[in-house]
Amino acid sequence: MSSQHTSTGIRLPRRALLGAAALGGAGLLTWGATRLAGAESVDATVARWRQEHAVGEQYDEIHQIMRDYMEAHQVRAGSLAIRTRGELRLSSGYTFAEDDYPTTRPDSLFRLASVSKAFACAAVHRLADEGVIDLSTPVFPFLGISTVALPGQTKDPRIDTVTVRQLVDHTGGWDRAAGFDPIFQGRHIARALELPGRVSKRDVAHYMYGEPLQNAPGDVEVYSNFGYLLLGLVVEQATGTDFTEFVTTEILTPLGVENEVFLGNTIEADALDGEVGYDATGTGLSAWDPYSDVPVPAAYGTFLIAECDSSGGLVATTAAVTALIAEYAVWGLGERSPGYYRTGAMAGTSTRATSLNSGVDWSYTFNARGGEANLNDLGSAINAAIVASDIGD
Template identity: 40%
Template sequence: MKRVRASLIGLVVAASCGREPTTPVTQPVTPPAQQEMPTTGTGMPGMTSFDQRVRDLMRQYGIPGGAVALVRDGKLIYARGFGYADAENKTPVQPDALFRIASVSKPITSAAIMKLVEDGKLGLDDRVAPLIADLKPAPGAKVDPRWEQITIRHLLNHTGGWDRDKPNGGFDPMFQSAVAAAAVGAPAPASAETIIRYMKGMPLDFDPGTKWAYSNFGYDILGRVIERLSGMPYEEFVRTRVLQPAGANRTRVGKTRMKDALADEVRYYYPGAALNWPLVPSVFPGEGIVPANYGGYYLEATDSHGGWVSSTVDLLRFLTHVDGRASPADILSPQLVAEMTGSGATTCPDGSCYYAAGWWVRPGQGDATWWHGGDYPGTKGMLVRSANGFAWVALFNAGAPNSLVNELDAALWNALGVITSFPTHDLFSSFR
């Protein structure tokens, strides 16, 4: 194969993973001694070195388990699990194990919004305020008049008016559950709707459309727009109109508590640390101190910006049905794929990429590379559609810096660069 490099190295900006809730580190992380690392799934000729590099990186970053899968020209040619889904019981990760995907959820929500556009129920430049007028702020709270300027496009592109990183007072309301609930007199933990009511009583940080600032909250609002215009719960609409038509039948919105985990869902860890470390106050009143990855934030309220649980296989099923390529057939029209990925605010330091509607996009090679990352306490993921016909996804059950993704990306393209003949099989039918 003539090697065509589509690496993201140097372009996976910090915001690409959403920089979800952080937890204070109270002791240094030391990767555990790990002599064995099981590998599941069918190997691909020429990628033995890549398999080993994945295992090496997981040891380096103290990650118990992960899964990586690769598509070429719409066919799943590689899907493997590495390490442990349950480290205590030595349960290996299967290639189609389920993981929290955090902000990799945003492309899913974007596709659902495009389905409403396709149905004629919504325009991307429609104002948001009338669509969520039923969500009232706390009694006596003053609503910033700039709410009336916010459009669907602003929310999709992170230009709605909220800046969680502003100096002296920036915050992400999606992880202020107790504060939001108390502010509007609603039950804790705060639902997605409660957080919107709370934020309606807070001033915007900038005029809508004038600045790019990554906003989980904007995608929270998009989830409620989907509910109001479809007449269906967010998860039901997305599964019915986006995921199931793409064959991604096992992808669901996750649950906060470990006891409510989905069948085949991995356990979540901290790099080199035990399951129950660090401990934080639970978002559920009266539950006391809990592991941050199982109660430090309310996963259900993050549904439309970070709440989905999926597998590498399901995510590639979704991606290959919205990627603008001929096979398999997309669930969106070419016009809507172009709307979803065609323009946005420049975000990469070198000016080579922009954030479109739920995707970072870097034009090149007569096409474009799209990607999105995700981070929560206990999980890290990355979904990539390259400009040269490949797509890949990696999911891990512990957090890690973006250097892991950069190194994994480099290892993958190095492995592909020496392959002269690719498999003709399609493994999608091998998985549920």
């Protein structure tokens, strides 16, 4: 879903949260299910550019960068927020779409994909800092998982040594290139386990307990979505509360953004109030209904959202993302980590959260998946525009 970067762009080795969304703006269903499912390209001959600002309307150069990207890549909905030393200096919603398409607002909700992992790290940091969990704790024994899920599986003897710290650092031993990414194999796992319906995150953890590791825990850093799914379970085991409830109470409420971050939903009909629609081409078989052979839109059912809360299942405003990374590390554990950024991507989603050395934190979200090179160029352009403006003063 994403990878660790410095702010210069160099790769380093490496449910609703309680309550309803108190946000304005039209939900995705107002535009029509058939058009969203098809995700046809924007018709540039009739598309209209719209901007709405909560703050920062005067930063024309920054807004133009967002407009240029969205028009060039036919992205209908985007959002950008910028904070300087915690103060919100820009919060904007952008729309490049047909007249009848809902207007994106500064407080519109977008799926965060792997930027959700920053919230998981904040939760783990809080628990470790308060002595509730020890980062050296072996994860599967802590979760009470000690047997394989299927008779044909063989436990890798190293799996009981994977620690909380290794999950955070992506050194748990899984390599999705050599094996597979269970986050996107919910349909297969549900059918293999003969579940009556879709998988839970604990079902995924139990299934993976019987799958081989590709590396010795602690030896190699390989990006792992599954490791962060396990971190959500660790938070729940340690606190006795739902992951999203803990994040709301202990992380978001002190930041004042408890009404701007929510657990997302998989299918289109369950979109939250104020949430954008997601444009993605193609269809696939359903993880939501794993025994159905009816194709579903790529962004609505081929993978699960809520069941992957700590790994990639949150939706939020960009202002809330910047509030988080102004206090907590955007990558890894600890307090604010200047010089790093985190990206996220899935069908219908591109996200980024960046903490600059200057004290500026910024985040964008889009309702379409973009190419990595194009998004890297966009990030560099935003960084340069921030430096050239007075927004960081």
